[in-house]
Amino acid sequence: MQITLAHDDNSEIVDTLIAGVREFNTAHMGPETSQPLSVVAHDASGQLIAGVAGRTIYDNFLINVLWVDEQQRGSGIGKQLMQCAETEAKNRGCTMAQVDTLSFQAPQFYQKLGFEIIGTVPGTDKSPERYFLLKKY
Known part of the structure; x- marks a missing residue:
């Protein structure tokens, strides 16, 4: 056995690690049902001004990021995006x-x-x- 320190973001290594975890999880929880879930907002010129992104997996909605442009904060757009994302998560069978x-x-x-x-x-x-x-939910 040789243990080494990886100094870069090697996607092949990360993908192999994730595949190993997924295989282990499947043995305990059944086939994975992971899907990306993103809801975004653009202004009239097409500029991205806000968004929420994550994944639905099994019965969970895992939120990775929510961002609202500084000029849009306090406008209610973050709440609207979350409501839309949560509705879709529920439609996919998420309970939380x-x-x-x-x-x-x-x-x-x-x-x-x-x-x-x-x-x-x-x-x-x-x-x-x-x-x-x-x-x-």
Whole structure:
């Protein structure tokens, strides 16, 4: 056996690792039903101004990112995007949504949408507190 440190973002290695996890999961949970789920908004000129992206897998909606252009924040567009994404997740059979966010980002936003904080990672000198949130449907 030889252990080495990978210094780059080798997608082939990552893909092999993910395939191994998927094989293990399938043995315990059945075939994976993972699908990407993204909802985006563009302005009149076609410029991307907001979006939410994640995956539905088994009965979970895993939210990877939600972004709203600074000039659009507070307009309700983030809420609209989330409602649309959650409706699609429910249509795919999801019974819950999960997200993590930093303390200065959006924990209150998600809580207003019905998410509950289910865990935290304490902040450090170089990183703010991280919140893990869950919403059951």
